[in-house]
Amino acid sequence: MTIDPAISGAPSAADDGAGCRFATLTFTRDIAAPAATLWHAWTDPAARAIWAAPSPAVIVDIVEADTRAGGREISLCKVEGAPDIRCECGWLALQPPERSVNYEVIASADVTRSAALVTADIAGSGARSRLVVTVQLAAFTADIESGYRQGFGAGLDNLAETAARTMVLERVIRAPRPAVWGAWMNPETLPQWWGPDGFSCRTRRIDLRAGGEWVFDMIAPDGTVFPNHHRYQEVQPERRIGYELLWGEDGPKHADAWAAFEDLGGATKVTLGMIFSTAAAFEDAKGFGAIELGHQTLGKLERFIGSR
Structure with a gap:
């Protein structure tokens, strides 16, 4: 399996003057799985609960899942001794097995930390495929951009490994x-x-x-x-x-x-x-x-x- 862990291009960022930073992040992974399999690993809640955690110390609990255009997924990221992080994912468009678009809102301790528009493009031939994820991020706290980049990147590394053992x-x-x-x-x-x-x-x-x-x-x-x-x-x-x-x-x-x-x-x-x-x-x-x-x-x- 070939994994490209690097972000394609440095994120561009701007500040609206009110403490909200905007950034565009792009992640690319080459994955040893057919495009149709990668699509299911990317979108199905059973798979997402497995790969979404950025480290073994994090447990992802999906409490609501409706993987349809107009549906949403609610998950809690749990770390011992820290407040739960709530993620709301709303599916805006699903075009299997090529493209998905969703919004994502991250909150903890009743404070919204970020909102993002996430576009995933999948292309592949035979047993291999490529995933390109573009995140248009609005960060409401100072640390969220770097944390988002690191956490999302680690999750996609997990996704690549998970898709490669999915039937x-x-x-x-x-x-x-x-x-x-x-x-x-x-x-x-x-x-x-x-x-x-x-x-x-x-x-x-x-x-x-x-x-x-x-x-x-x-x-x-x-x-x-x-x-x-x-x-x-x-x-x-x-x-x-x-x-x-x-x-x-x-x-x-x-x-x-x-x-x-x-x-x-x-x-x-x-x-x-x-x-x-x-x-x-x-x-x-x-x-x-x-x-x-x-x-x-x-x-x-x-x-x-x-x-x-």
């Missing part, structure tokens, strides 16, 4: 969104279709809600048993779910995942994303055919819905 699968299913959601989020039907061709599921516990879990075994055609544990963190009915994938009950986590459901007027676009815990785990997954097996799983979902 995204998409399928348009010829069924209304309520039917697709119902097949996925019903404890009776989910185990009937989940898994690649020839696999079956043996459920131990299942509770498909935020804070719930599904503990189950996937059984291969040759009888090999693969223990699994899904922990559900986010459930937005008929829109998206977010969950963790563990190797067996309370075992090591191997991926953060999400599924999004988009209404296409009688059909439904399903996007299944997985951010593997390490780049090595992602390479191992690709090596044993995880992409094809994932597509088989979505194919089973479509056939299951069509048979009902």
Whole structure:
């Protein structure tokens, strides 16, 4: 993976005479991921919660997320012993997988510290892509410009690393969104279709809600048993779910995942994303055919819905 951590050009800045400084910052990253994958890593809240923290000492908690033009995302950056930093991101334009435009307002201790217009442009060919982010910043406190440059730059370094271990699968299913959601989020039907061709599921516990879990075994055609544990963190009915994938009950986590459901007027676009815990785990997954097996799983979902 090639990363260009430098800011392209020095920021230009001006002062309005009332203590507000204006600056334009430009960040460029070359990323070892296709443009479509980078788009999902840039925009999906499950991914943004992973890469947005500029350092391990910072925890990013996304408390509201609506990734649509006109929607907004509210997140809290938490550092032990310091006031939370609140970030409001409002999506103004989304043109997948090429461009997004959003506003961003940063506040802490009930004081607005900055406002910005953020434009992200993505271009790519094959397995690589380039991200150019332009930030038009209005800084209301003296330290925010340098802090913004450093924090945003560190976050984009994290994004490059995260996108390189992200797998995204998409399928348009010829069924209304309520039917697709119902097949996925019903404890009776989910185990009937989940898994690649020839696999079956043996459920131990299942509770498909935020804070719930599904503990189950996937059984291969040759009888090999693969223990699994899904922990559900986010459930937005008929829109998206977010969950963790563990190797067996309370075992090591191997991926953060999400599924999004988009209404296409009688059909439904399903996007299944997985951010593997390490780049090595992602390479191992690709090596044993995880992409094809994932597509088989979505194919089973479509056939299951069509048979009902």
